[in-house]
Amino acid sequence: MIRLRDGIHIDANRTVVADARSAVGDVNFVSHAHADHTFRTTPKTVLCSAETAALVRARTGAKFEFTESVPGIDLLPAGHVVGSRAALIDADRRYLYTGDFSTRDRLFLDGFDPVPADVLVMETTYGDPRYRFPPQAELEAEICDWLADRDDPLFLFGYSLGRAQKLQHLARRATNRPVVVGDSIRRVNEAIETVSDVSFDAESFEADALSGDEIVVLPSNLSRRKWVTDLVSRVGGVKVGFSGWAVTDSYRYRGNYDVTFPLSDHCDFDELVSVVEAVSPETVYTHHGFAEQFAVYLQKSGFDARALKRNQTSLSEFA
Numbered sequence: 001m002i003r004l005r006d007g008i009h010i011d012a013n014r015t016v017v018a019d020a021r022s023a024v025g026d027v028n029f030v031s032h033a034h035a036d037h038t039f040r041t042t043p044k045t046v047l048c049s050a051e052t053a054a055l056v057r058a059r060t061g062a063k064f065e066f067t068e069s070v071p072g073i074d075l076l077p078a079g080h081v082v083g084s085r086a087a088l089i090d091a092d093r094r095y096l097y098t099g100d101f102s103t104r105d106r107l108f109l110d111g112f113d114p115v116p117a118d119v120l121v122m123e124t125t126y127g128d129p130r131y132r133f134p135p136q137a138e139l140e141a142e143i144c145d146w147l148a149d150r151d152d153p154l155f156l157f158g159y160s161l162g163r164a165q166k167l168q169h170l171a172r173r174a175t176n177r178p179v180v181v182g183d184s185i186r187r188v189n190e191a192i193e194t195v196s197d198v199s200f201d202a203e204s205f206e207a208d209a210l211s212g213d214e215i216v217v218l219p220s221n222l223s224r225r226k227w228v229t230d231l232v233s234r235v236g237g238v239k240v241g242f243s244g245w246a247v248t249d250s251y252r253y254r255g256n257y258d259v260t261f262p263l264s265d266h267c268d269f270d271e272l273v274s275v276v277e278a279v280s281p282e283t284v285y286t287h288h289g290f291a292e293q294f295a296v297y298l299q300k301s302g303f304d305a306r307a308l309k310r311n312q313t314s315l316s317e318f319a
Contacts, residue, residue, distance in 0.1 A: 002095075002121055002285050004308035010121065012091035016073070019099060027070055031099025032084035033059060033161055049075065051083025051195045055161060058191035059184075079103060079112040080265050081162040082192050086112060093118035096279060100125070102264070103271050104136045107169050108198045112275075120281040121308075125266045127286065127294030131247050133268040143261055144174035153212050153237035155228070157255065160184040160219045162265045163242050165192065168200050171215045180205045181217045207231050223255045244268065269294075276303060 001011040007020025017025030022041035030048040031037055033055035039046075042064045046053070053066040068075060072091065078084040078101040089095040096117035103111040133139065147154070147170065156171070158164045164185045171179050179202045181189065189200040205216055207227075212235055222228050223241060232239055241257035244264030252260045267275065276284055276298060284305040286295045291307040298305035 002119070002308065004287055004310050008097060008121060008287065008308070010089060010095055010097065012089050012093070012095055014091075016087070016089060016097075018087065018097050027073065029073075029087050029097070030056070031078065031086065031097075032081050034081070034100070034159070035059070037099070047073065047075070047087075049083040049085050051192070052085070053083075054191045054195045055083055055188065058187050059161070076115065077110060077112065079106075079109055082109070082165070082196060082198065088115060088117065093282075095119045095121065096281070097121045098123060098275075100266060101275075102267050103275060104267075106136055106265075107140075107166050114275045114278040117279050118282050119285070120276065120279045120283070121285045121287070122272070122275065123266070123288045124272060124286045124291050124294040125289035126244055126264070126268050127272055127290035127297070129269050129297075131244060131269050133244060133247070133262050133264060139261065139263060140170060143170050143263065146259075146261075147171055147174035147215070150238070153210065153232075153235045154215045155232055155237050155239050156215060156217045156242065157220045157223045157240065157257070158217070158242045158263070159265075161188045163263060164217050164219065165189065165198070165200065166263065167217050167242060168202055171217070172201065175215065178203060178211075178214045179217065180210075180214045182219055182222070184219055185217060210235060212236075220255070223257065229256065273297075273301075 003009040006023035008018040010016040015025035016027045017023050018029040019031055019037040024043050028043040028046050030046050033052045038056050042062050046066045047070050048066050074088040075085040078086045078099050080100040087097045094117040100123050101112040105111045156167045158167050181202045182205050192198050238258045241255045241260040242263040245251040246260035246262040285308050287308040295305040295307040
């Protein structure tokens with residue numbers, strides 16, 4: 001039984017609850033430290049990577065015990081953000097829960113390597129054929145060339161955990177300009193540095209202290225804030241957005257960006273299809289993003305695929 005409730009509930013001889021806000025199972029798994037995948041009510045013990053534990057503590061102040069090892073469950077690098085893991089559950093059948101994932105190698109992150117399983121539970125954020133990303137090396141080269149050609153103040157926007165760290169590395173690769181980051185990004189940087197060999201050479205952002213030569217990296221949710229828009233205008237800066245949604249022009253207008261690049265920490269459509277083919281499951285459950293559309297595509301390709309619906313209680317509700 002696979003259910004979408006508060007998190008994903010996988011009943012496989014015991015209940016594994018994945019990425020819930022407060023639901024508790026026999027095993028409580030957190031795939032990575034993004035806010036929409038972590039808990040409000042802390043279970044006694046959490047199954048996650050050491051990196052994810054450090055990041056959750058740094059971002060939320062939560063105090064909890066964690067383990068990286070539970071009998072019958074293997075954690076696999078998911079390639080989404082630092083510390084992200086997929087879970088392979090060996091029970092009556094093999095269940096693979098991907099969490100958010102990416103198969104592309106990106107800067108300091110290795111991509112997810114799919115393994116065979118009987119049941120695949122996968123996120124489908126970009127499970128629509130419109131979302132196909134450029135080859136990663138070409139995209140990174142394009143971003144670096146663009147950064148190197150600019151001499152105006154640049155404001156780069158990405159998630160505090162994930163793209164913000166990659167943007168810092170790309171800025172360092174492309175230029176010798178000072179890199180400054182918002183407080184939430186700085187806290188994530190520090191947490192990553194304590195549990196990995198990845199490092200960041202960035203100063204804290206202070207709006208009143210900008211000289212005009214800096215590359216400023218800020219969280220995506222600040223892109224439309226009035227104080228940010230006013231600051232960018234005052235210093236003659238350029239706002240640059242980074243997301244897989246940038247494949248379509250609407251993302252640029254939605255975020256009030258001047259320039260956008262489709263830099264993503266998720267699989268694109270073709271990569272999602274390739275993962276299903278590599279896992280070769282008997283059944284696929286899709287969730288998040290284009291779950292319905294991707295399940296229909298898989299059905300037409302000969303897979304037994306079903307989109308998870310919140311609070312379903314039986315497989316008949318998929319019909």
